[in-house]
Amino acid sequence: MLYDLKGKNKYYTLYSYIRDDILSGKIKSGTKLPSKRALAQDLSVSVITVQTAYEQLLAEGYIYSEERSGYFVAEVNVDFHGKRELPCEEETERGCKLDLVNGTAVELFPFSVWAKLMRKVLSDCGEHLLERVPCSGDGELKRAVAAYLYRARGIDVDPRHIVIGAGAEYLYGIIVKLLGRDKLYAVENPGYGKIAATYRLNGAEYVCVNADVSSADVEKSKADVLHVSPSHQYPTGAVIPAAERARLISWAVGGRYVIEDDYDSEFRLSGKPLQCMYSLCPDRVIYMNTFSKSLAPSMRMGYMVLPPALYKRYLEIFSNFACAVPLFEQKTLAAMLDGGYFERHINRLKNYYRGIRAAVTAKLKALPVPCRIHDTGSGLHLLAEFPTAPSDEFIKEEAEKRGIRLKCLSDYLLAPAEIIKCCAVINYSGATYEKLEI
Amino acid sequence: MLYDLKGKNKYYTLYSYIRDDILSGKIKSGTKLPSKRALAQDLSVSVITVQTAYEQLLAEGYIYSEERSGYFVAEVNVDFHGKRELPCEEETERGCKLDLVNGTAVELFPFSVWAKLMRKVLSDCGEHLLERVPCSGDGELKRAVAAYLYRARGIDVDPRHIVIGAGAEYLYGIIVKLLGRDKLYAVENPGYGKIAATYRLNGAEYVCVNADVSSADVEKSKADVLHVSPSHQYPTGAVIPAAERARLISWAVGGRYVIEDDYDSEFRLSGKPLQCMYSLCPDRVIYMNTFSKSLAPSMRMGYMVLPPALYKRYLEIFSNFACAVPLFEQKTLAAMLDGGYFERHINRLKNYYRGIRAAVTAKLKALPVPCRIHDTGSGLHLLAEFPTAPSDEFIKEEAEKRGIRLKCLSDYLLAPAEIIKCCAVINYSGATYEKLEI
Numbered sequence: 102m103l104y105d106l107k108g109k110n111k112y113y114t115l116y117s118y119i120r121d122d123i124l125s126g127k128i129k130s131g132t133k134l135p136s137k138r139a140l141a142q143d144l145s146v147s148v149i150t151v152q153t154a155y156e157q158l159l160a161e162g163y164i165y166s167e168e169r170s171g172y173f174v175a176e177v178n179v180d181f182h183g184k185r186e187l188p189c190e191e192e193t194e195r196g197c198k199l200d201l202v203n204g205t206a207v208e209l210f211p212f213s214v215w216a217k218l219m220r221k222v223l224s225d226c227g228e229h230l231l232e233r234v235p236c237s238g239d240g241e242l243k244r245a246v247a248a249y250l251y252r253a254r255g256i257d258v259d260p261r262h263i264v265i266g267a268g269a270e271y272l273y274g275i276i277v278k279l280l281g282r283d284k285l286y287a288v289e290n291p292g293y294g295k296i297a298a299t300y301r302l303n304g305a306e307y308v309c310v311n312a313d314v315s316s317a318d319v320e321k322s323k324a325d326v327l328h329v330s331p332s333h334q335y336p337t338g339a340v341i342p343a344a345e346r347a348r349l350i351s352w353a354v355g356g357r358y359v360i361e362d363d364y365d366s367e368f369r370l371s372g373k374p375l376q377c378m379y380s381l382c383p384d385r386v387i388y389m390n391t392f393s394k395s396l397a398p399s400m401r402m403g404y405m406v407l408p409p410a411l412y413k414r415y416l417e418i419f420s421n422f423a424c425a426v427p428l429f430e431q432k433t434l435a436a437m438l439d440g441g442y443f444e445r446h447i448n449r450l451k452n453y454y455r456g457i458r459a460a461v462t463a464k465l466k467a468l469p470v471p472c473r474i475h476d477t478g479s480g481l482h483l484l485a486e487f488p489t490a491p492s493d494e495f496i497k498e499e500a501e502k503r504g505i506r507l508k509c510l511s512d513y514l515l516a517p518a519e520i521i522k523c524c525a526v527i528n529y530s531g532a533t534y535e536k537l538e539i
Numbered sequence: 540m541l542y543d544l545k546g547k548n549k550y551y552t553l554y555s556y557i558r559d560d561i562l563s564g565k566i567k568s569g570t571k572l573p574s575k576r577a578l579a580q581d582l583s584v585s586v587i588t589v590q591t592a593y594e595q596l597l598a599e600g601y602i603y604s605e606e607r608s609g610y611f612v613a614e615v616n617v618d619f620h621g622k623r624e625l626p627c628e629e630e631t632e633r634g635c636k637l638d639l640v641n642g643t644a645v646e647l648f649p650f651s652v653w654a655k656l657m658r659k660v661l662s663d664c665g666e667h668l669l670e671r672v673p674c675s676g677d678g679e680l681k682r683a684v685a686a687y688l689y690r691a692r693g694i695d696v697d698p699r700h701i702v703i704g705a706g707a708e709y710l711y712g713i714i715v716k717l718l719g720r721d722k723l724y725a726v727e728n729p730g731y732g733k734i735a736a737t738y739r740l741n742g743a744e745y746v747c748v749n750a751d752v753s754s755a756d757v758e759k760s761k762a763d764v765l766h767v768s769p770s771h772q773y774p775t776g777a778v779i780p781a782a783e784r785a786r787l788i789s790w791a792v793g794g795r796y797v798i799e800d801d802y803d804s805e806f807r808l809s810g811k812p813l814q815c816m817y818s819l820c821p822d823r824v825i826y827m828n829t830f831s832k833s834l835a836p837s838m839r840m841g842y843m844v845l846p847p848a849l850y851k852r853y854l855e856i857f858s859n860f861a862c863a864v865p866l867f868e869q870k871t872l873a874a875m876l877d878g879g880y881f882e883r884h885i886n887r888l889k890n891y892y893r894g895i896r897a898a899v900t901a902k903l904k905a906l907p908v909p910c911r912i913h914d915t916g917s918g919l920h921l922l923a924e925f926p927t928a929p930s931d932e933f934i935k936e937e938a939e940k941r942g943i944r945l946k947c948l949s950d951y952l953l954a955p956a957e958i959i960k961c962c963a964v965i966n967y968s969g970a971t972y973e974k975l976e977i
Contacts, residue, residue: 112667153667157678159698207669216661219867223654229550229591231645231835240595267705267863274712282742295859302856304720304742397669399866418740421733425705427868428837429657 111146116154123163123174134164134172198504198539204531209450210397214442215433222432230432234424237415238265238404239431245438246404253444254366256377256388262412267425268401269364269391270299276387276405277303279415280326280358287324289314291513291520293335296328296362309516312337316348327353328360331378333369336513336526338477338484346378353385358408363390367447368454368480384408392434394481394530395447402426402434454480454529460537461529475524482528484510490523500525504539549584554592561601561612572602572610636942636977642969647888648835652880653871660870668870672862675853676703676842677869683876684842691882692804694815694826700850705863706839707802707829708737714825714843715741717853718764718796725762727752729951729958731773734766734800747954750775754786765791766798769816771807774951774964776915776922784816791823796846801828805885806892806918822846830872832919832968833885840864840872892918895967898975903965913959920966922948928961938963942977 106114122128134140137155141148155172158164164172223230237243240260247260266272273296277286282304288297290309300307308322312334319327327349331341341349353359361378379388383406391403407415424431437443458480465472465485475484490496493509500507510524544552560566573581575589582589593610596602602610661668675681678698685698704710711734715724720742726735728747738745746760750772757765765787769779779787791797799816817826821844829841845853862869875881896918903910903923913922928934931947938945948962 113670149664149667153679156682159678159682207666210666210669212666212669219661220658223657225587227587228645228648228650229587231648231650231837232551233836240597241591244594244597268861270860271863278740298859302716393861398671398861399669401861401863401865421736422708423706423831423836423839425709425839425863427839427865430865430867 106144106146106150112150112153112157115144115146115150116157119154119158120163123158128174130174130176132174133170134174136171197501197506199506199536200531201500201505201507201525201527201529203528205394205398206450206453206531206533207397208533209446209453211442211446211449214446215437218433218436218440218442219429222429222436226428226432230428232428234426234428234431236419236422236424237263237412238424238426239428239435242431242435242438243404245435249438249443250406254363254377256380256406258379258388258406259409262407262409263404264407264412264415265402265404265424265426265431267403268393269362269389269403270295271401271425272389272403272405273299274303275415275419276326276360277305278418279407279411281305284325285323287319287322287327288515289329289334290515290518291336291510292515294513294515297515300328309518311518313339314341314349315345316352319349319352324357326358326360328362329378330362330364332363332366332375333477333479335364336477336482336484336510336528337520338475338479338482340375340478341378343375346375346381350378350382350385353382357385358411359386361386361388363388365394365479365481366390367395368451369478379406384410387411395443395450396434400430400434402430451480457529457532457534457537458483460534461527461532464537465527475521481530482526484521484524485527486521486524488523493523496523496525544582544584544588550588550591550595553582553584553588554595557592557596558601561596566612568612568614570612571608572612574609635939635944637944637974638969639938639943639945639963639965639967641966643832643836644888644891644969644971645835646971647884647891649880649884649887652884653875656871656874656878656880657867660867660874664866664870668866670866672864672866672869674857674860674862675701675850676862676864677866677873680869680873680876681842683873687876687881688844692801692815694818694844696817696826696844697847700845700847701842702845702850702853703840703842703862703864703869705841706831707800707827707841708733709839709863710827710841710843711737712741713853713857714764714798715743716856717845717849719743722763723761725757725760725765726953727767727772728953728956729774729948730953732951732953735953738766747956749956751777752779752787753783754790757787757790762795764796764798766800767816768800768802770801770804770813771915771917773802774915774920774922774948774966775958776913776917776920778813778916779816781813784813784819788816788820788823791820795823796849797824799824799826801826803832803917803919804828805833806889807916817844822848825849833881833888834872838868838872840868889918892967895970895972895975896921898972899965899967899970902975913962919968920964922959922962923965924959924962926961931961934961934963 137148137151141151159166163175165175166172242265243260243263246263247258250256250258266275286300286305286307287310288307289312291312297307308324310318310322314329331346333340349359359378377388379386387405387407389405392400462474465474470487471489473486477483487496493511496509497507507525510520510526575586579586579589597604601613603613604610680703681698681701684701685696688694688696704713724738724743724745725748726745727750729750735745746762748756748760752767769784771778787797797816815826817824823846825843825845827843830838900912903912908925909927911924911926913924915921925934931949934947935945945963948958948964
């Protein structure tokens with residue numbers, strides 16, 4: 102087997118290559134797979150990578166094991182698998198060397214610090230780790246998050262009103278249960294499709310408003326709840342100016358809510374971000390953020406700050422339920438925040454992405470076609486407009502030929518809207534210097 | 540402070556005692572609290588218990604700290620707190636020495652094994668722990684669960700069709716999203732109220748069927764989905780006989796589903812449980828179980844086995860989402876299952892509960908009033924009927940006078956139904972020999 106395993110998620114890539122070869126019939130059923138050690142040596146990866154890939158294939162029934170003789174390809178029912186059931190959309194596409202759609206710099210995660218803190222929590226807390234966690238999360242982590250929000254965002258938050266949840270989508274689901282399925286949710290267009298999808302999945306209807314969010318637009322939409330990223334919209338990079346924020350707050354004060362999704366405030370490159378909308382009106386704004394982007398995608402942890410009245414309702418509904426995030430992870434993250442490790446990690450990331458951004462910009466400028474770069478103000482993505490390109494499809498095809506996966510602004514449209522044409526969204530959050538040298 | 544901290548959750552009990560005393564005005568605002576060390580000594584608990592309680596109070600704003608001088612009681616806004624917002628309903632009530640409603644024998648959790656496996660996973664997997672987990676869970680854990688189900692329940696399950704989730708309620712939510720909010724869900728009556736509440740919270744309607752579930756009853760209910768615990772109903776202990784199971788399967792085959800909630804199959808005392816309904820018809824039965832009861836309540840981990848067609852739909856809907864359970868916990872549990880530690884733990888628990896059950900039975904028989912014990916076939920609860928008691932309320936009040944918290948069968952009624960009157964549900968899952976000596 103001669104697979105190219107460059108990329109952030111070696112085990113997954115290996116697993117999907119073998120799976121695809123089994124499905125396409127390239128590897129016949131009954132074939133013996135190479136031993137873990139041999140394949141690891143062949144591909145210059147660790148044995149554990151091969152083992153994890155084999156285990157995934159085993160778990161999904163693509164291969165079977167025979168004691169003392171190894172792993173064999175199973176008879177796969179192609180009918181069942183015909184549709185290529187991918188465990189994750191966000192896998193790196195085969196043959197894609199540089200993914201400019203998704204990714205995190207997992208390589209930069211301070212794993213040794215994290216492991217050290219985990220060991221410390223394990224011995225410090227001991228059996229306390231088995232205790233039931235209140236629905237809104239561990240008090241220590243809530244206090245650490247409040248202190249961090251004060252330091253990083255200047256928000257004065259009552260730790261009581263924080264809710265810790267298993268990632269952003271999990272929290273959106275709680276919001277729908279809190280505010281009601283009968284409410285109309287406004288989402289930004291173009292925007293991050295998963296937000297709209299999550300509202301619909303939870304049984305609520307959504308309506309689109311222009312990504313340059315204006316109160317007039319929102320009012321016209323008849324929405325009850327507005328989901329925005331006022332400090333940095335994805336993918337357009339739009340920022341809601343102060344006067345407009347005030348108008349949106351007036352709109353909300355009449356019984357409505359604003360969800361302030363501050364998803365990448367850590368990565369702003371230039372200047373201080375505008376004051377949070379939450380600070381303008383803590384009674385009408387739900388502030389939310391996640392650690393999946395800043396720490397690791399496997400870290401399913403996000404949080405929201407609820408207005409006092411909503412927090413009351415939250416307890417009425419959820420106090421019987423347990424928090425979905427294990428206490429162990431909560432205590433470790435609290436130690437990371439309180440010990441200043443998180444902020445040190447963010448600073449390291451920012452420096453790193455500053456360099457990556459410069460390298461990406463240089464690459465774009467060196468292209469033999471005109472390219473206009475639009476600054477989105479964030480350290481994680483930029484917009485590259487190709488005014489002479491015939492179409493968005495053309496841009497993506499040209500990129501694909503070079504092993505690059507990317508999306509255009511139009512791919513983020515949830516409904517028709519005026520956007521820049523032939524404009525690529527260059528999300529370099531998963532890029533490395535090595536990968537940029539394609 | 541002279542608090543009695545007997546009970547399973549010392550930190551929480553201490554926290555709630557102090558909180559209540561602050562709310563009731565017994566401890567005035569501005570009062571300095573004793574140092575952690577001093578209070579720990581006074582109450583004969585560890586410093587970490589006091590620290591955790593103080594931190595929770597701090598996080599919730601009941602106390603504040605001043606550098607180098609200690610903790611002080613905050614000015615508490617009684618309006619906001621008037622309603623006593625409890626983080627968890629399931630706290631041990633103040634003055635209650637024996638809780639016969641909730642609980643787990645956390646004391647018996649093999650913590651040292653768990654900690655050892657955690658350390659092993661941490662060093663074996665290293666940075667792999669940061670990788671994104673496919674929505675349905677880690678392949679290794681799915682395989683371990685399938686192997687365990689085969690050993691323990693004789694079910695032959697394709698590991699691919701297993702979905703790992705953050706606890707039972709989380710999985711109910713996924714089921715509603717999979718099957719649809721427009722479906723009518725039948726739940727057992729009397730029954731575990733949280734199941735019905737979760738369906739409603741997720742926007743689905745439910746209808747009650749008699750706990751002695753009969754296909755005629757289910758048919759009459761017009762339900763599309765039946766949620767049952769066929770091997771052991773809670774609280775009645777009813778078991779659905781084989782002939783009735785077959786009729787229910789025929790009912791389901793016409794486009795309907797059965798959710799087989801096998802929540803305490805590990806704790807059956809006598810004989811082998813009946814064959815799972817899942818094995819009768821893997822196309823129409825969703826099998827589910829959780830580890831919260833058998834390991835620890837903080838372990839938010841459950842799983843379900845989906846029929847192939849539903850698993851396909853599951854991937855279509857959820858493949859973009861990440862699994863809510865951290866990979867770290869998944870790998871540790873897989874190691875616990877594969878290493879045989881889980882089954883050893885369960886056997887230890889069963890022996891322990893056999894003793895507790897005998898002690899409880901002896902206590903009941905020694906009462907100066909007639910008491911008829913109904914065997915529910917499980918090692919975690921029994922029914923005690925008091926034919927001469929005037930009312931259910933009387934039984935609970937008499938128990939409360941003795942520091943015992945319990946519920947009667949009538950407390951589990953979701954709708955009117957014929958049940959045994961004056962019948963206490965003695966759930967001794969959180970009882971210890973020490974606590975039984977009230």
